[in-house]
Amino acid sequence: MHHFRIDLRSDTKTIPSAAMRAAMAQASVGDEQLDEDPSVNELVARVSTLLGKQKALFLPSGTMCNLIAVLVHCRPGDEIIAADNSHLISSESAGATALAGAQIRPVPAERGIFSAEQVAIAVRPQKVNAPTTRLIHVEQTVNRGGGAIWPIDVLRDLARFSRERGLAMHIDGARLMNAVVGSGVDAKDYGDCCDSVWLDLSKGLGCPMGAVLAGSDEFIEAARRWKFRLGGAMRQAGIVAAAGLYALENNVSGLQTDHQKARRFADALSSHECVLVGNPETNLVFFEINSRRMNAAQLAHELALEGIGIGVESATLLRAVTHLDVSTANVDEAAATICRILR
Structure with a gap:
């Protein structure tokens, strides 16, 4: 195994700084599973406000955020529309299909960005022998699109379309803050375009683990149940939530x-x-x-x-x-x- 002096393989290779570690060591903690961890509660409140959502949920990973969002939005036999180069298709062990029973309809998309017109073509007709289109999935930024940022106008068009057609819309926010910084668009503006969205802490923000999933009160209530079912509930998670709080203050x-x-x-x-x-x-x-x-x-x-x-x-x-x-x-x-x- 190689030791890399310079590691460009991923922004997940970041090591918590001394200041972040100090914040973690000093964190107030409690039983996260019972909503008794002050640091976790502060983190989810901050992220829900940042993204303009009613409530948020601290989870171990972004992949779990995507999976739980699919499990809440979809039922077995439903279909998800996503870019053909999306992380959901290529890098999440087919969790949407294996655990939610939902299939994904890939949309050919330059740099992973598609339009409302493309989605309109991909939406299935309401036929008894066709899957039910249920969810539009967007990745911000697009990993295999070279870190491309979804333009806010395109997202707003998709949001209008999804609401008109009764579809849910979910934003995979693996590098959402990179999009915020790169575009100058407020995180809340991205959040306003979707029913659910998550923010990753373990990539450019430099935390050792964790992501925060946000949505309506009803969505998070259902998501919390799936968090338990999937083994994602934690105890004194404030130790790692404190890293997220530090990152939002210092690393954006x-x-x-x-x-x-x-x-x-x-x-x-x-x-x-x-x-x-x-x-x-x-x-x-x-x-x-x-x-x-x-x-x-x-x-x-x-x-x-x-x-x-x-x-x-x-x-x-x-x-x-x-x-x-x-x-x-x-x-x-x-x-x-x-x-x-x-x-």
């Missing part, structure tokens, strides 16, 4: 720096004739290599030998993610090392 502004580092990395790679690099909107950089000498996995291996971690997406495609534990100097070194190896 740093996301803009992460975006700048991603742009710097992409610009440095674009000078190499063997590299075709995408246009990063936030903190994700996808780049394609065209080399007779090596493929993506071989390049990642060579980088690992020099203590640099990077993600492999296909035989030619790689992903780099900037975060608070990657400095500008680290980004420069990683880009220069890639160019040198490809030379």
Whole structure:
């Protein structure tokens, strides 16, 4: 196993800072399962206000947030509309199908962003032998769309359509605060577009774990029951909730720096004739290599030998993610090392 001096594989690789650890050590705690943990209660209240929702629920992971949202919104035999490159389809062990009995209808979408017109085509006719379209699923930002930000006008169009057609709309907020910082759109404006939304704490915000799912009182009441069923209820969870509170106070502004580092990395790679690099909107950089000498996995291996971690997406495609534990100097070194190896 390699030890990476510079880890660009994901923003989940962040290590809690000394200040965050101190906040965790000093956290007021209680029985979260009985709503007796002051730090958890403060965190969910803060996030529900941030997202403009009535109530929120602290959960161990974003994947559980997505799964619980599907379980609340859908019944067996229902159908979810999602982008063909969504995390829900590619990276959640088919939880929606395995546990909720709901199937997903993928919509071909450039950078993972689709329109209300595309959804109108994808919605099933009301026939006894067809699945019932129930939920529109949106990922903000779009991971495999290169960190693309959903424009607020597109989300508002989808929200209007979903309400007219009696569909639920859910936002996977794995990198929602990156979208807020990158677009200047308030988090509440995104929240107003959907019936449920969650905010991840363990990516760019630098926490060791956790996500917060928000929605109406009725939605969260149903979600809380699923949290118990899935084994997601915790005891003195304030220790990790305190990390989330610290992050919301101290780490949001740093996301803009992460975006700048991603742009710097992409610009440095674009000078190499063997590299075709995408246009990063936030903190994700996808780049394609065209080399007779090596493929993506071989390049990642060579980088690992020099203590640099990077993600492999296909035989030619790689992903780099900037975060608070990657400095500008680290980004420069990683880009220069890639160019040198490809030379």
